[in-house]
Amino acid sequence: MKRMPLVLITAAMLMYGCGNDSSKSRQEASSDSTAAMAESMDHISNASVDFATDLASSNMKEVELGKVALKNANYGRLKEFAQKMIDAHTQSNSELQKACYTAGVTLPAGLEKSDQEEVDKLAGKTGKDFDRDYIKKMVSEHQKAMERLDAAATNMKDVSLRNYAEKTLPVVKAHLAEARTILEDVRKQYDPTQFDDVESYQ
Numbered sequence: 001m002k003r004m005p006l007v008l009i010t011a012a013m014l015m016y017g018c019g020n021d022s023s024k025s026r027q028e029a030s031s032d033s034t035a036a037m038a039e040s041m042d043h044i045s046n047a048s049v050d051f052a053t054d055l056a057s058s059n060m061k062e063v064e065l066g067k068v069a070l071k072n073a074n075y076g077r078l079k080e081f082a083q084k085m086i087d088a089h090t091q092s093n094s095e096l097q098k099a100c101y102t103a104g105v106t107l108p109a110g111l112e113k114s115d116q117e118e119v120d121k122l123a124g125k126t127g128k129d130f131d132r133d134y135i136k137k138m139v140s141e142h143q144k145a146m147e148r149l150d151a152a153a154t155n156m157k158d159v160s161l162r163n164y165a166e167k168t169l170p171v172v173k174a175h176l177a178e179a180r181t182i183l184e185d186v187r188k189q190y191d192p193t194q195f196d197d198v199e200s201y202q
Contacts, residue, residue: 048158051148051165056107058145059093061115062086065137068123073129075189077182085138088175092168102160108198128190135183142176 032148062085069082093107100107122133149172152165 020188021113033139035173045157047156048103048161049105051152051156051161052096052103052105053108054148055145056093056096056100057112058141058148059089059096060108060111061119062138063093063118064087064111064119065122065134065141068119069130069134071096072123072126074127075131075186076172078131078135081126081138081178081182085175088171092171096164096169103158105161131186132190135179135186138179139176139183142172142179146172146176 014179066082066086066089069078070086073079073082097107118137122130122137125133146169149165149169153169155167156162
C-alpha cells in the first residue's frame with residue numbers, strides 16, 4: 001500500500017519528462033490548487049476577516065433576537081424596536097455582503113453555536129423577564145458593534161470595509177441610544193428593583 005504513490009509519482013515524472021504536461025499526478029495537482037488558493041487569499045488581512053465575520057454574526061443574531069421579541073415581548077415599544085432591528089440589520093448585512101465581495105471575504109451563512117444558544121435561551125423567556133433581558137442584550141450588543149465599527153472606521157485598511165464601517169457607525173450609535181432609552185422605560189414600567197444594574201448599561 002505504501003509503495004503505490006511512489007510508483008504513480010515516478011510514472012508521472014517520466015511522462016512529464018517526455019513532454020506530457022497533462023499527466024501530472026493527483027498530488028501535484030492538489031499542491032498546485034492549494035498554492036493558487038493561498039496566493040489568492042494573501043491580500044486579505046486577518047483584521048478584515050475578523051471584522052467582517054464578527055459584524056455578520058452580530059447582524060444575524062440581532063435579526064433572530066428581534067424575531068423572538070416579536071413573539072415574546074410584553075411591552076409594546078419593544079416589539080416596535082424589534083421590527084426596526086430586523087429591518088435595519090437585514091439591510092446592514094446585505095451591505096456588508098457587498099463590501100465583502102469587493103474585499104474577498106466570505107461571510108458565515110448562519111449563526112455560530114454560541115449565538116444560537118443565546119437566542120434559544122432568550123426564546124425560553126416571556127413577559128417581564130423577557131423584556132428586561134432582551135433590551136439589556138440590545139444595549140450590550142450595540143455597544144460591542146459600535147466599538148468594532150469605530151475601530152474599523154479609523155484603522156481598517158480595506159477601503160470597502162472601511163466605507164461600510166463609516167456608513168454604519170452612526171446608525172448603530174442611534175440604535176444604542178434608543179435601546180438605552182427603552183431600557184430606562186422598561187425599568188419604569190416594572191419594579192425598579194429588578195433593574196438595579198441598569199447603570200452598567202448607560
